[in-house]
Amino acid sequence: MPRAAGQIDPRKSEAILEAAAALFHELGGAVSMEAIAKRAGVSKQTLYNRFASKTELAHALAERRSEAITAPLRTDGDPEAVLTALATTLITKVCHAHKGESLRGVALMSPPIPGIAQAIYEGGPAASLRRISAWLTEQDRKGLLRVPDPDHAAEMFSSMAIGHGHLRAMLGLEHPEVDIEARARETAQRFIRAFAV
Structure with a gap:
């Protein structure tokens, strides 16, 4: 059955992103874009219709990861519960598993592709900070926390959660054993005490 004009199959876009991430x-x-299309099982034209360049692909991958990391901000709950869940996702998705390998891949591919580092930062970490800042602004408006500079506080929170874990990951160093749940809870509790009403 022919596809209606303007209709895009989201499964193909997802297959492209999965292939790009792996490659x-x-x-x-x-x-090459050709290798990405081949791995995704789509034509080069389909790939270019969705993502015009490797920079666009990298930006989309960073956006997807940022959405996953900041998902707890879209839930209802008291600030401590939300921040504990957010710290948990930051620690697990940025500092553990094979995330360091991805970060090293980003570092390696940045120099030969102008603009890719900026695209990755804007789509990923910067977008996450903006979401955290917006959430903190809302908590301040509700009188649940006192956050005079939400942008700075957002950076402070993410730094408290991940510490040097992202640096270890990027450098391919072993992570010390850590109780992720306990660390996430402590991060949230200390942050809330710092910004208590």
Whole structure:
């Protein structure tokens, strides 16, 4: 059955992003758009219709990751519960599993592709900070926390949660054993005490 004009199959976009993530991890910036299309099982035209360049693909991957990391901010709950869940996702998605390999891949592919580092930062970490800042602004408006500079507080919170974990990950160093749940809870509790009404 022919596709209606303007209709986009989200499964193809997801397949493209999955293929790009895997190939960026394996080959860095040297991967070709043709290889990404082949791995995704789509035509080059389909790939270019959705993502015009590797920079756009990297931005989309960073956006997708940022959405996943900041998902707790879209839930109802008291500030401590939300911040504990957010700290948990930050620690697990930024500092653990094989995330360091992805970060090293980003570092390796940045120099040969102008603008890619900025695209990744804007789509990922900067977008996450904006979401955290907006959430903190709302908590301040509701009188649940006192946050005079939500942008600065957002950076402070994420730094408290991940510490040097992201640096260890980027450098391929072992992570010390950590109780993620306990660390996330402590991060949220200390942050809330610092910004208590």
